Amino acid sequence: MVKFDMGAAWDDTLQLLKSHTALVGTIAGVFLFLPALAFAWFGPVPIEPPAGADFNQVMATFRESFRQMIPGQVVIALCTLIGTAAILRLWLSRAGISVGEALTFGLMLFPTMIAVQILCGIAIGFGFILLIVPGIYLIGRLTLVTPAIADRRIYNPFEAIRTSWELTRDNGWAVFFFLFLVGIVIVIAALIIGGIVSVIFGSEPGIGRMLGGFVEAAFGAIGSLVSIAVSAAAYRQLALRTSSDVFQ
Template sequence: MANRKLDMGAAWTQATALMGANRDTLSAIAGLFFFLPAMASALLVPELSNPPQAAPPPDADPQLVMQAMMDQMTAVYAANWPLLLAVLAVQFLGSMSIFALLTDRGHPTVGEALATGAKSLPSYLAAQFATVIGVSLAIGIPLGVLSAFGGPAVGVLAALIALILIVYVMVKLSLIGPVIAIEGLRNPLAAMGRSWQLTKGNSLRIFLFILLLLLVIVVIFGLVSGVMTLILSAIGGSVATIGGAVIDALVSALTAVIFLTVTVTIHRQLAGPSPERVADVFE
């Protein structure tokens, strides 16, 4: 049987309807699992959102300047990895809980969604770990060897190819979360295979949809954040620091909710209605 084709307009319409219908519960979960952790990391590790930038000498080598910036950020991550890992784990739990909340298989309460999210989290983490290992072995190592022995030009080409392949794999495995949390498929490898099968014939549509959505969000949130940052900078002091953290955390939480809800609607279209939903229609 041929796979369903993604209707991007319908997916966005369904996503906005879902967000509107579940506004209160989504706000509660997003506040707990995305806003508060993001705000905590912004206040405790401000270098992540506002890295210190010393003006390089006029005759400085751009490559060395870029390398120095990368080394600086690497040092920040190395020094704060326990906090950042905890924030990531909390956000993963929030993601799985939102997937469970927005299922069309019944009408779970917030507590039931959180319980499902917690049960789904180990499978989701295992699938993500398997993805990283698989991509590293299948893509990273061969292209790394080719880059090492082929010279600078081959290295740039290899990096471009690697980027394209990584994006392709990310699109193909983008439905792992809903497959685990909504369909209840807890085997990580089976969930990866299910996501790969659901996205068959729709990879380009999904990529374009997410890319367009990302561009719109970056423009809108960037403008709002920029204006608010200018206002807070004029005030200065602790108000500016806390206000900037609030804005960054709010943007992070809103972005997460939008993308997670869109992922649910993409899954609904490609997987079709659940048996429970079909039964509800004919009751």
Template sequence: MKFDMGRAWNEATAMVGANKELLAVIAGIFIFLPNLALALLVPEMMIGPAEVNPEDPMAAFQAFYADNGIWFLLLGIIQSVGTLSLLALLHDRRPTVGEAIRTGLVTLIPYIAAQILLVLGLSIVLGVPVGVAAALGGPAAGVLVGLLAFVVFAYVMVKFSLVSPEMVIGANLNPITALRNSWRLTKGNSLRLFGFYLLLGIGVIVVGIVISMISGLFVAMLGQNTAGLLVGGALSGLIAAIWSVLIVCVLAAVYKQLAGPSAETVSEAFE
């Protein structure tokens, strides 16, 4: 089946409109509130590291993430449950919020397993050649092979972009099968999907930069106190929630288009 960008976008926005109240509840619980809490627990996230050595600017950021890694890990887990729960809401059988959250929790471990398999595979297939090229051919060879590896990385990520909807909407909790099915569903549409994701990603990045500047301005105006962090964290959490809902609906729309109608939809058509 040839992927239709316009149809996918229209179906994604229609999903947002048809399920906005339920989507807002889950996005608020799993995306907005955790981001707001993180802004209060890790204020450096909004204002940056306190001291940056001009001779080694990366050291401060490395220390920042080392000191606060547990919070970012916890945020990632919570948001993963939220993303999977959002996808569950878009199932054709239309579950309740409670059922969707239960689906998100049940799917979490298989989803993490699939991501670990993907990371390990990419590390071996891409990381090893880059390291060998840099060691044997010097920095120039490492950079050249690194650029080629980035192209392959982008291609692979497109091929496996439907793992989460395959697990939730397709009800397939086998990580290996989910990875394989995502690859199969995207066959013949990789370039179209890449272009679609690229346009969406550019929009996310541009809006994210603007919002970061605005939230940083609020923090600077209100001062590095609770009020400033609350406003900045609320703005950051709101945008994260909105984009999470939109991206989840896009993935659901892409999956449903390429996978075809579910058994529930087919049975309803003949009732």
């Protein structure tokens, strides 16, 4: 059984981010960045609770803001699924592939990707209900579902989940901590840059909201791209079984 090496996975993550730069950048710009930017600029503005509001009023305001944002967030999530599948196909393909072929592939696998997200979300959600730790463990075990779909053209969502489960055997915690460490760095960087932009330009309608939305969308796209590369690097390492499986 292959043991997961975080250092090697990070080196491979950087290698992936440097490969197919123009093609990956095009897909990420269209499917990861632009939908988030459009929502940040033209979507609903979060509702602020009235001054002196009690707990019930605050919660009512929060629920209404959340309700208004659901449609836009669903569109962003669906676009991200297509972009993710296409980018993974570019990175994991052992032969040359064009943007058009990658996007066609992403669209073909779109129903499977949705089904997998729902199934994994339900499983991880139940895991968190069971004292959190099982949910954290499941994140590590199910991380390779999407890369497996993209690499092996798996249309059956249950088969994709089984494949990830097999590949991460004895490595679930290591994969989770790798994802966690990378995620922490991205979140801290986003908070720092977002805070600086907010302090300088404010968050009121106009230039403040436009710049804040741009930074938010940019960091969201970068964070998503890094997360995709991390999962692809973990997959490439744990899926390596024979010399015929070497990724070039």
